[in-house]
Amino acid sequence: MDEKKLQEELQHHVRHTLLPLFNRYGLDYSDLESVLKWKPIVLVIGNYSSGKSTLINELIGQNIQRTGQAPTDDSFTILTSHGRAEGEREVPGSTLVNDETLPFGRFKAFGEQFIAHFRLKKVDVPFLENMALIDSPGMLDAVTEKDRGYDYLAVLGEFAKLADLVVLMFDPHKAGTISETYTAIRSTLPDTSGEDRIVFVMSRIDECDNLSDLVRSYGTLCWNLSQMTGRKDIPTIYVTYAPDAAEPSEILSVWREERDLLKKKIFSAPGFRVNHILQDIDRQVNELQLICEAMSTFSGMGRTMLAGFGKFALAAGVAAFFLTEPIVKALTGIPEEPMISALLKGTVTMQHLWLPLTGVAIVCFVSWLFFTRWSFPRLVRKCQARRAGLVNLDSSYRKNLWTKVEGRVDALLSRARLADLGGVHGRNLNRITRFLGMDLQDYYNKIR
Ligand SMILES: Nc1nc2c(ncn2[C@@H]2O[C@H](COP(=O)(O)OP(=O)(O)OP(=O)(O)O)[C@@H](O)[C@H]2O)c(=O)[nH]1
Numbered sequence: 001m002d003e004k005k006l007q008e009e010l011q012h013h014v015r016h017t018l019l020p021l022f023n024r025y026g027l028d029y030s031d032l033e034s035v036l037k038w039k040p041i042v043l044v045i046g047n048y049s050s051g052k053s054t055l056i057n058e059l060i061g062q063n064i065q066r067t068g069q070a071p072t073d074d075s076f077t078i079l080t081s082h083g084r085a086e087g088e089r090e091v092p093g094s095t096l097v098n099d100e101t102l103p104f105g106r107f108k109a110f111g112e113q114f115i116a117h118f119r120l121k122k123v124d125v126p127f128l129e130n131m132a133l134i135d136s137p138g139m140l141d142a143v144t145e146k147d148r149g150y151d152y153l154a155v156l157g158e159f160a161k162l163a164d165l166v167v168l169m170f171d172p173h174k175a176g177t178i179s180e181t182y183t184a185i186r187s188t189l190p191d192t193s194g195e196d197r198i199v200f201v202m203s204r205i206d207e208c209d210n211l212s213d214l215v216r217s218y219g220t221l222c223w224n225l226s227q228m229t230g231r232k233d234i235p236t237i238y239v240t241y242a243p244d245a246a247e248p249s250e251i252l253s254v255w256r257e258e259r260d261l262l263k264k265k266i267f268s269a270p271g272f273r274v275n276h277i278l279q280d281i282d283r284q285v286n287e288l289q290l291i292c293e294a295m296s297t298f299s300g301m302g303r304t305m306l307a308g309f310g311k312f313a314l315a316a317g318v319a320a321f322f323l324t325e326p327i328v329k330a331l332t333g334i335p336e337e338p339m340i341s342a343l344l345k346g347t348v349t350m351q352h353l354w355l356p357l358t359g360v361a362i363v364c365f366v367s368w369l370f371f372t373r374w375s376f377p378r379l380v381r382k383c384q385a386r387r388a389g390l391v392n393l394d395s396s397y398r399k400n401l402w403t404k405v406e407g408r409v410d411a412l413l414s415r416a417r418l419a420d421l422g423g424v425h426g427r428n429l430n431r432i433t434r435f436l437g438m439d440l441q442d443y444y445n446k447i448r
């Protein structure tokens with residue numbers, strides 16, 4: 001199936017089936033909305049002077065991005081065929097973050113300094129019609145937010161959420177020793193982008209004096225990566241060089257194929273888009289399911305309690321119906337003719353009934369007051385205190401998601417009303433479970 005059509009179909013499905021539920025449970029779905037909004041994105045990040053802009057220029061076939069040996073570029077630049085108006089070659093950040101049709105509205109929060117370092121360049125090459133490349137300022141050592149004027153790593157994280165492929169570049173001189181790179185790999189990227197979306201690249205290999213120098217640099221990068229990712233298995237690292245900048249040599253001819261693989265991977269990014277969207281939907285709907293499951297368990301507990309309380313109130317009501325009158329009569333001497341004797345004579349009128357019914361009404365009122373003012377708030381407090389017990393946390397995946405949503409559950413519980421004891425959460429849970437089990441699976445099958 002055509003990827004673009006599938007994306008539209010998904011967008012429609014999400015809007016109609018899921019958004020009302022996200023709203024109902026107050027779950028932020030702006031990440032998902034942003035991803036659904038626009039075209040596939042490849043984000044190129046890495047050390048300063050690792051060859052990011054050179055690679056982008058090569059892919060595009062034009063010298064569009066400035067390159068240089070020192071930290072050269074301090075802007076995030078989107079390169080795509082998109083243009084707001086005909087003839088407009090460059091769109092400033094202020095326009096990008098205010099354009100509803102683009103997924104960059106959230107970047108406004110990073111402030112003026114960031115917006116001044118954000119832009120879109122319109123490039124008329126066919127492959128950029130259905131995708132966008134993002135060039136980024138190089139990662140540096142010993143910089144603070146103050147130096148950059150905005151939170152660079154947070155910005156990187158936001159772009160990584162949108163990107164279908166994150167190309168992370170190193171060069172042999174600084175094979176993974178830059179502090180911003182360390183933080184990006186250690187925390188920013190794992191939180192925002194799936195592991196399968198990150199491509200590690202060692203560029204500028206022509207600058208290695210010989211093969212053993214190259215092997216040493218490669219080994220250093222592997223070692224540093226394993227330290228940074230905390231994983232024992234080393235991910236694939238593509239090795240590459242820029243043909244225009246490199247002196248031709250025998251070593252390079254061996255790596256030509258690998259360069260081609262990297263380029264192929266980048267050009268095939270639009271193919272990962274639907275998978276990326278499905279992964280995001282999967283994660284967000286699983287979060288929603290956890291919240292709904294917690295609320296459904298809570299409402300089940302509330303209903304059980306209400307049923308028990310109902311039985312008690314019924315028994316108390318029956319007792320009140322028959323006992324109110326004798327008690328009042330014993331205390332005050334009225335009424336003259338008790339309801340029971342009128343009942344036996346078959347002469348019962350409203351006059352005989354008002355006292356027993358008042359007794360029943362008082363019991364109902366007191367029971368209701370007791371339930372709403374004491375039992376229900378107590379149940380809410382109990383569920384808030386032991387909220388992890390409301391859901392099934394049988395896998396580390398669910399435990400991870402739970403840490404993200406338990407605050408939301410707490411907030412929903414603190415606003416719980418008696419209406420929450422109806423079947424609405426159970427029905428919503430069924431809808432969500434059906435979506436995850438059937439609809440989403442169907443979409444996964446379509447892209448296989
Ligand atoms: N020898 C050689 N030089 C390269 C290669 N790739 C890039 N260069 C050079 O390295 C320098 C840095 O390249 P850029 O593309 O500007 O690097 P960058 O990662 O965009 O750098 P910043 O934008 O500053 O972060 C430039 O002078 C390029 O000509 C390569 O494969 N081999």
Ligand SMILES: [Mg+2]
Nearest residue numbers: 052053072073
């Ligand atoms: Mg650059």
